Structure formats: structure tokens, C-alpha cells
Amino acid sequence: xxxxxxxxxxxxxxxxxxxxxxxxxxxxxxxxxxxxxxxxxxxxxxxxxxxxxxxxxxxxxxxxxxxxxxxxxxxxxxxxxxxxxxxxxxxxxxxxxxxxxxxxxxxxxxxxxxxxxxxxxxxxxxxxxxxxxxxxxxxxxxxxxxxxxxxxxxxxxxxxxxxxxxxxxxxxxxxxxxxxxxxxxxxxxxxxxxxxxxxxxxxxxxxxxxxxxxxxxxxxxxxxxxxxxxxxxxxxxxxxxxxxxxxxxxxxxxxxxxxxxxxxxxxxxxxxxxxxxxxxxxxxxxxxxxxxxxxxxxxxxxxxxxxxxxxxxxxxxxxxxxxxxxxxxxxxxxxxxxxxxxxxxxxxxxxxxxxxxxxxxxxxxxxxxxxxxxxxxxxxxxxxxxxxxxxxxxxxxxxxxxxxxxxxxxxxxxxxxxxxxxxxxxxxxxxxxxxxx
Amino acid sequence: xxxxxxxxxxxxxxxxxxxxxxxxxxxxxxxxxxxxxxxxxxxxxxxxxxxxxxxxxxxxxxxxxxxxxxxxxxxxxxxxxxxxxxxxxxxxxxxxxxxxxxxxxxxxxxxxxxxxxxxxxxxxxxxxxxxxxxxxxxxxxxxxxxxx
Numbered sequence: 206x207x208x209x210x211x212x213x214x215x216x217x218x219x220x221x222x223x224x225x226x227x228x229x230x231x232x233x234x235x236x237x238x239x240x241x242x243x244x245x246x247x248x249x250x251x252x253x254x255x256x257x258x259x260x261x262x263x264x265x266x267x268x269x270x271x272x273x274x275x276x277x278x279x280x281x282x283x284x285x286x287x288x289x290x291x292x293x294x295x296x297x298x299x300x301x302x303x304x305x306x307x308x309x310x311x312x313x314x315x316x317x318x319x320x321x322x323x324x325x326x327x328x329x330x331x332x333x334x335x336x337x338x339x340x341x342x343x344x345x346x347x348x349x350x351x352x353x354x355x356x357x358x359x360x361x362x363x364x365x366x367x368x369x370x371x372x373x374x375x376x377x378x379x380x381x382x383x384x385x386x387x388x389x390x391x392x393x394x395x396x397x398x399x400x401x402x403x404x405x406x407x408x409x410x411x412x413x414x415x416x417x418x419x420x421x422x423x424x425x426x427x428x429x430x431x432x433x434x435x436x437x438x439x440x441x442x443x444x445x446x447x448x449x450x451x452x453x454x455x456x457x458x459x460x461x462x463x464x465x466x467x468x469x470x471x472x473x474x475x476x477x478x479x480x481x482x483x484x485x486x487x488x489x490x491x492x493x494x495x496x497x498x499x500x501x502x503x504x505x506x507x508x509x510x511x512x513x514x515x516x517x518x519x520x521x522x523x524x525x526x527x528x529x530x531x532x533x534x535x536x537x538x539x540x541x542x543x544x545x546x547x548x549x550x551x552x553x554x555x556x557x558x559x560x561x562x563x564x565x566x567x568x569x570x571x572x573x574x575x576x577x578x579x580x581x582x583x584x585x586x587x588x589x590x591x592x593x594x595x596x597x598x599x600x601x602x603x604x605x606x607x608x609x610x611x612x613x614x615x616x617x618x619x620x621x622x623x624x625x626x627x628x629x630x631x632x633x634x635x636x637x638x639x640x641x642x
Numbered sequence: 643x644x645x646x647x648x649x650x651x652x653x654x655x656x657x658x659x660x661x662x663x664x665x666x667x668x669x670x671x672x673x674x675x676x677x678x679x680x681x682x683x684x685x686x687x688x689x690x691x692x693x694x695x696x697x698x699x700x701x702x703x704x705x706x707x708x709x710x711x712x713x714x715x716x717x718x719x720x721x722x723x724x725x726x727x728x729x730x731x732x733x734x735x736x737x738x739x740x741x742x743x744x745x746x747x748x749x750x751x752x753x754x755x756x757x758x759x760x761x762x763x764x765x766x767x768x769x770x771x772x773x774x775x776x777x778x779x780x781x782x783x784x785x786x787x788x789x790x
Contacts, residue, residue, distance in 0.1 A: 587709035590649035590686055591758075592740050593679065618683050620653050623705050 209458040209521040212327040212359070213320070215468045216523045220516070223467045223525075228262045230496035231471060235259050235268065238502040241286035244279055245504065265471065265494065266482055271506045276306040276447060285309055287500050297345040298446045305345070308446050309500040315354070317497055321452035321466050322355020328457035328464060328521065329440040330415045331385050333360030338378055340388035340396070341420060342368040347450025348420050352387045355452065361385065368392060371399040378411055385415040390423040390431060390439075397434035408436035417442060419451055422531050443528070447506055448495050454528055459520040462527030469497045472526060473505070474514055477535035478545060488513045489545075490535040491528065509535045511547055539569060539635060541576045544612035548635055551580065554606045560586035560599050564625045570638040578611060584619040643766045644712040645779050646694040647756070651707035652678065652685040662687060665704055671697045674782050675745035675756065688743070690715075690756070690782060693789030713756045714766045715782065717775040720752050728755070731772055737765055749784065 211217060218226075236256040238245035249255070252269045259265070276284065281304075285292070293312050297305040310318065331337060337356045341349035343365060356363045364381060366374055368388070374396060377383070386393060393416060400407045407413065416431055416439040423441060431439040442455035443463050453470055454463035465472050470493050474483045477490040491508045511532045518524050533549035540546070548567065556563050562583035569578050582603065589595040600617040607615045626633075652658050659678065666673060675690040691697045694710055701708040718724040732739060740758040747754070754777060759765045770776050779788045 584651055584707050587649070587651070587707050590651055590707065590709050591711055593681060593686070596684070596686075619651070621651065621705060621707060624653075 209330075210327050210332070211522060212324040215466075216324060216328075216464065216525050218468070218524060220524070224262055226468050227471050227496060228259075230468075231262065231265060231494065232256065232259050234494070234496045234498070234502050235504065237286050237499075238504055242284055242502065244275070244283055245502070262471075265473070265505065268494075268504050270480065270492065271503050273306065273447070273509075277304055280304045281307040282309070284503070285500055286502050287311055292500055294350075295345075296347045296350070296446055296450065298347075306447055308347075308450075311499040314449075314498055314500050317469060318351060318449060318452055319354045319358045321449070321469060322351055323358040324355075324466060325442050325452060325455035326352070326356055326359055326361070326385075326417060328455055328523070329417050329442070330438060330458055331356065331359060331361055331417070335384045335415065336362040336364065336382055337385035337387060338364040338366050338374070338381075338383040340366050340368050340374060340386065340392060347444070347446045349387075351444070351450040351452060352417070356385075356387075371396055372403060375400045375403055375405060375411075378413075379405065382412050384412055385417065386413055386435070386437065387417050389420040390418040390427050390441075391421065393418060393431055394427070394434065407434060411435075413437040416440070417455075419443060419455075425530075441530070443531070445508060447503060448493050448508075449498065453493065457519060457521040457523060461519050461521075462515055462529045464519065464523050464525045464527055465514075467525045470495050472514055472528065474512070475507075476545070477509075477511075477538055478540055485514050485516050488532065507535075511535055511538070511549075537635065539567075539578075539637065541569065541578060541611055542613050546611055550610045551607065552634075554610065555580075555582060555603070558582075558603050558606065560584065560589060561603070561619075562622060564627065565634060566625050567635045568638060569635065576613065576639070577616070578613065579616045579618060580607065581618045581620050581625060583622045583625055585622050643714070643770070643776050643778055644762050645690060645715050645756070645777075645782065646710050647713045647758075648689050648691060648694055648698055648701070649709055649711055650687040650689070650701060652680070652687050654680065654682070654684055659687065662689075662701070662706065665700060666691065666697060669696070669700045671700070672783070672786050674747070674786075675743075675754075677743040677745070679741070690745070690779070692783050692786050694779075696789060711758070712762050713758045714762055714769065715754045715756050715777050716769055717750070717752055717754055717777055725755070728757075728769070728774065731768065732757070732759065732765065735764070735768055737761060737768070747782065747784065754782070 239256045291311050292309040294310040297307045339349050339353050343349040397407050413435045416437040419442040428439045440456040444451035444453040454465040456463050473492040474489040483489045491510045491512050492505050494505050512528045515527045533547040537548050555565050562585045566581040589599050603617045672692040673689050678685050678687045738760045742757045744753045744755050766776050
């Protein structure tokens with residue numbers, strides 16, 4: 206790992222200092238929400254809670270969760286804690302169904318946002334020597350403006366390229382000497398292909414050093430491809446508009462998870478089924494409470510993202526907690542005989558199993574009181590056709606590996622190649638038949 | 643002397659076998675012997691065809707999971723105990739049978755026996771040396787172009 210610069214002293218506080226800051230800021234945030242947002246006042250009252258009841262950091266557990274539907278129910282400005290004359294910026298998420306989620310920022314919120322992005326781009330290697338091309342779409346989406354402002358704060362030269370027009374992207378990249386690429390990982394992979402079609406070898410003909418990717422999940426395999434295709438060092442960062450936008454967490458050069466800005470956010474991991482807080486290191490749904498936001502205080506927001514938290518000091522010197530790569534969405538979680546299972550866990554096993562393809566279909570049903578699961582996978586290796594023994598060995602191997610995450614035996618059904626559904630967008634690979642009837 | 647046989651993976655779905663046979667017909671490939679073994683979820687179809695290499699290419703191009711494997715085909719004599727002699731001979735010589743099936747050609751009086759063992763070369767040589775008639779693909783294809 207090359208030397209990893211640290212932007213702010215607030216990234217290397219002692220645990221006790223973080224806890225102190227978090228408690229006082231949590232108390233302020235709960236008070237602000239209670240006093241200025243009628244929706245929260247009612248919600249807290251219903252839970253039998255007054256701002257004064259938050260006496261320790263552990264009292265956060267008493268606060269009811271906020272979910273995306275709370276934003277929808279209060280469209281557009283119902284959750285704002287300040288009058289409109291104090292709002293200097295609006296953003297909104299792309300609502301795939303119904304109304305978008307609207308967020309607002311005061312002047313101080315904008316300063317916080319710049320500061321947090323400055324931390325993230327610094328930990329990802331960017332300095333004032335760099336030229337950064339922002340290839341996120343500019344607009345209501347928080348990604349482009351968020352990164353843009355923080356990159357300026359560290360003194361990098363920002364090219365507000367926006368997304369699309371890929372050939373021009375490559376031309377600018379070459380002519381301006383872009384060293385830093387900001388985009389979604391999938392768009393970056395697409396851009397590398399287009400560059401090669403144009404006769405440009407991104408590794409040799411361009412000067413990319415750093416790639417900061419976000420806006421969608423990615424895998425380690427994608428990271429390798431990004432590094433190889435561009436000859437850059439890829440990091441991932443995380444955020445969502447409801448909580449601020451990008452800037453919540455990002456990877457440092459040690460690549461040991463994404464550092465959360467703990468002086469501005471309190472992270473928790475809960476069991477998505479019961480809502481109970483899980484101990485550090487355990488995998489569950491990420492819940493985040495921003496504790497410095499003025500325009501839009503949000504209490505215990507359920508991100509639906511599945512990850513785990515790690516508190517050990519990082520190789521880079523930062524003491525702030527790290528969240529691991531997002532493993533999936535809690536919406537997709539299955540509960541099988543009391544065990545929580547994410548399709549991504551099943552997917553990982555199947556991808557690493559020989560003889561079968563990467564596509565699958567899962568069916569969950571009940572037999573009597575017992576949960577049963579069937580997994581269809583595509584057979585691709587004809588070499589097992591010599592005997593049923595070999596076919597059986599293949600399914601038994603997969604079954605055994607699946608058992609380690611499922612806790613129960615799955616029925617593994619081999620089907621022909623290309624016979625399972627392909628998905629271009631969000632894959633629907635799980636059919637849960639238990640809820641019918 | 644070994645015969646190229648094609649094994650095709652068959653999910654237990656209505657009409658799946660017909661997909662294979664239709665494809666082969668469209669490509670002018672003649673099925674000389676066919677047998678399907680199945681479990682509750684899937685089956686393996688084993689066929690002896692004219693032009694096995696081309697038949698495999700055609701099947702793979704259509705997305706079937708298929709491979710060529712070899713078998714030994716013999717023509718036993720028509721008398722009580724001849725099959726027993728065959729299997730005893732293999733067993734006494736430490737040859738293990740993975741599977742076996744018999745198939746009939748109209749112009750022949752006797753059915754053939756296809757045997758897949760753990761050592762096919764040894765099996766063929768052994769049977770040949772002990773008075774069993776081991777047949778090749780050209781004989782099975784009779785007057786048809788066997789592609790060899």
C-alpha cells in the first residue's frame with residue numbers, strides 16, 4: 206500500500222472521543238427532529254420517547270426506524286426541519302415507483318458534505334495534483350455534485366463531464382490528462398471497451414491513476430477488471446441521498462472496507478427480520494443516523510443494504526469503523542427454518558462451483574411445517590455424463606456447500622444451459638411460494 | 643473397434659427427447675441405437691448414430707449438454723448362457739461395467755450388446771480373443787454413411 210493521506214483529524218479519534226461526540230450530536234438531532242418535524246414528533250411520542258430520554262448512546266435502540274416510505278409519505282418537504290429560505294440545494298433520488306425522495310441542504314450541510322467528500326477522495330489517493338473527471342450524471346442525483354464539490358475542496362482540477370457521450374469522454378480524458386475517474390463501475394468498464402474500439406489503450410495512452418466508484422454495488426472481480434483495463438487503483442465509496450449522498454463511507458488504499466465518517470453518522474447493524482441490534486462483525490442490515498444534518502434530520506434510517514461493521518484500527522491509521530462490501534439487499538433476504546439467507550451467499554457458492562453456469566433460480570416452499578428450497582442450476586460440463594454417479598457427485602458437492610449457508614439441504618436441480626431466465630436489470634432469482642394461498 | 647456413442651443430458655420435461663431426435667433428423671443423421679436412463683429429475687440419453695462427430699457439433703450448437711464417449715459393442719451367440727459367459731469373462735478379468743444396454747438392427751438375427759467398462763481397450767481385446775464378435779460402427783451403420 207502506498208502512503209495513505211488522512212484529510213481530517215476526526216478520522217483518527219479514539220473510540221471514547223467518537224462516542225462522546227456521537228452522544229451529544231445524537232441528542233441534538235433527536236431534539237431538532239422532535240421540535241421541527243411534526244412527523245417525527247408524532248412518531249417519537251407514539252414510541253413513548255422524548256428527546257430527554259436519550260441519555261446514553263445505547264438509548265438509540267429505543268428510537269423507531271425511518272424507512273423510504275416515510276420520505277414518500279412526506280413528499281416533498283414534510284421531513285424538512287428548516288424553512289425553505291434556509292435551503293440552498295435540493296436533490297432527489299430516482300423514484301422507480303411513484304414519487305422521488307426529495308432531500309435538502311442548508312449552507313452548513315453543504316460545508317459538511319464538502320468536508321466528507323474531501324476525506325473520501327483523499328483516502329482514495331486523490332490530491333491537488335490530480336485532474337478528476339466526474340462521469341456521473343449531473344442533475345438531481347447526488348453523486349456528481351457531491352463528488353465535484355469535495356474534489357474542489359482538496360484542490361483537484363475537476364472536469365464536470367457528466368455521463369454519456371463516451372467517445373468524447375475518452376477524448377477529453379486523453380487531451381486533459383485526466384488522472385482520476387469518478388463513475389459507476391459498470392460505466393467505467395463500458396468506457397474502457399469504447400476506448401479500445403477507438404484504438405486507444407486506456408493503460409498506455411491515458412494517465413489514469415485513481416478510480417473512485419460508487420452509485421451501485423460491485424464485486425472484487427469487477428475491481429480486478431477495472432484495475433486491469435484502466436491501469437488505475439480502484440476504490441469504492443458508499444452513500445445514499447436520504448442520508449446526504451456520497452460521503453458516508455469510502456475505501457482507503459488498504460482496501461479493508463469502507464471507513465464511515467463516525468463524527469457525522471452513527472452506524473448500526475440489525476437483524477432485518479427482528480430489528481434487533483447485532484454485535485460488531487455480524488452480517489445484517491445497515492442502519493444509519495446522520496447526526497449533523499440541519500435541513501433534513503433522519504433517525505435510524507434502514508438502508509436495506511447488508512454488510513457488517515469492523516472497529517479495529519485500519520492499516521492506514523484511521524480509527525473510524527469500516528463497513529464491508531455490500532453483500533445484498535435485505536429485501537431479498539430469505540428466512541429458511543429460522544436462518545437468514547441472502548441470495549448473494551447462494552450466488553457466491555454457485556459461481557465458485559465447477560461444471561455449472563452462473564445463472565440460477567431459487568424456489569422456496571413449505572412441506573408441512575418445514576421450509577424447503579430448490580435451486581435450479583445450468584449444467585455446462587458434459588464430462589459428467591459418463592455416469593449418473595458423476596452427475597450425482599456434482600449435485601451433492603453443490604448441495605454440501607449450500608448447506609453451510611442455508612442450514613438445510615437444498616434440492617439441486619440440473620437444467621440445460623441457457624434455459625434459465627436472464628435479467629438485464631434487477632434480477633428476480635428467488636420465487637417464494639410460502640406466502641401464497 | 644471402440645464405438646463413439648453420444649450422451650445427451652435430458653431434463654425431465656415433456657418433449658425434450660423429441661427436440662433431440664428432430665434436430666438429428668433435420669441434419670440427416672440416422673439413429674442406430676438409442677437408450678435413455680433416468681432419475682426423478684433428469685435423464686441421460688445415449689445414442690449411436692451415423693456421423694457421431696457431426697451429430698455432436700449439431701447438438702452442442704443448439705445448446706445441448708452432450709459428449710462423445712466410447713463403448714464396446716458385441717454380437718453374442720444365440721444360446722443359453724452366452725451373456726453369462728460375457729459378464730463372467732469381464733468380471734474375472736477385473737473389468738467393471740458402468741452400464742450396458744442391448745439394441746437390435748432389423749437385418750440381424752441377434753441383438754447387439756453395448757458395454758461401457760472402466761477399461762474399454764482391454765475389454766475389446768479380451769472379448770475378441772475369447773471368441774466374441776466385437777463390431778465396429780461401420781457394421782452398425784450397415785449401408786449408411788457412418789462418417790468414418
